[in-house]
Amino acid sequence: MNTYKIDDVSAKTGLTKRTLRYYEELGLIETTNRTEGGMRLYSESDIDRLNKIVLAKEVLGFSLQELQQFIQMNETIEQHRHSVRSSEDKAERKVKLVEISEVLHREIEMIETRMKRMDTFKEELLALEIRVKEAISNE
């Protein structure tokens, strides 16, 4: 697999090097891969992840803390999917999954609420635009 150094990743994501290190510090990403000398090596999937983070931040207005929770949730799901089921912690796992399902549900509802509000706002702007255009053509 291709690896990238921090300047490449910065160019590809639009995030500064400082921000990349900061996100790592917060646990939003990991750089397990390092050169002998200690330089960070990023993979394609790291870049994908970073782009998703940017998206979620910009579009949904998520804070970095919210993103941490979200990422943790995703990881729990992945762990579950790839783990061998030993009957002992079956119950515990189910509880976690139900929790996750609830979080997801709330997130989805939040997004729907936001989209409705955005649509209301957009309608107002459209009405305003029409009035302005009328005013222009009346001059």
Next chain:
Amino acid sequence: MNTYKIDDVSAKTGLTKRTLRYYEELGLIETTNRTEGGMRLYSESDIDRLNKIVLAKEVLGFSLQELQQFIQMNETIEQHRHSVRSSEDKAERKVKLVEISEVLHREIEMIETRMKRMDTFKEELLALEIRVKEAISNE
């Protein structure tokens, strides 16, 4: 018209008293009305305006600075609508209106882009939710 004191407005808008004073300091709102003793008196339309500010901030992620510009734009429109047309600055006015129209157009497009991205994100969450629910019922 009814007037409200700062605590009432705080309750009605969900903003703290500090925030209300801060918004005034920034010029997002005005309190021309004061009691003899200097206490702020808010009108219904002040509250409407504040609620719009909250909406634009939360839903669109506008900064307070962006909101200032937006409010200024609205005021320019209102001034135009209520002003007597003297032929000298007709041209100047038209230029301003066209500018405003363009800003509006860009805002609307931005909202549409965001809404599309949010919808994509929502679809991803829904897919995830389905997988989690399947996992739950398979336990």
Next chain:
DNA sequence: TCAAAAGTTAACGTTGACGTTAACGTTATG
């Protein structure tokens, strides 16, 4: 009428999300 509740300004404190600088180690290349 007089305390308690609510308001005022002014100033300093806090938090998130990075920017900037310093002091130093690593890699690439002419």
Next chain:
DNA sequence: CATAACGTTAACGTCAACGTTAACTTTTGA
């Protein structure tokens, strides 16, 4: 193989958007 370009950690700086506290005045209700 030197040196420029790039990387590292650590620490302090900054800016928006308020929170908190202090010291004081105005309103209100028993």
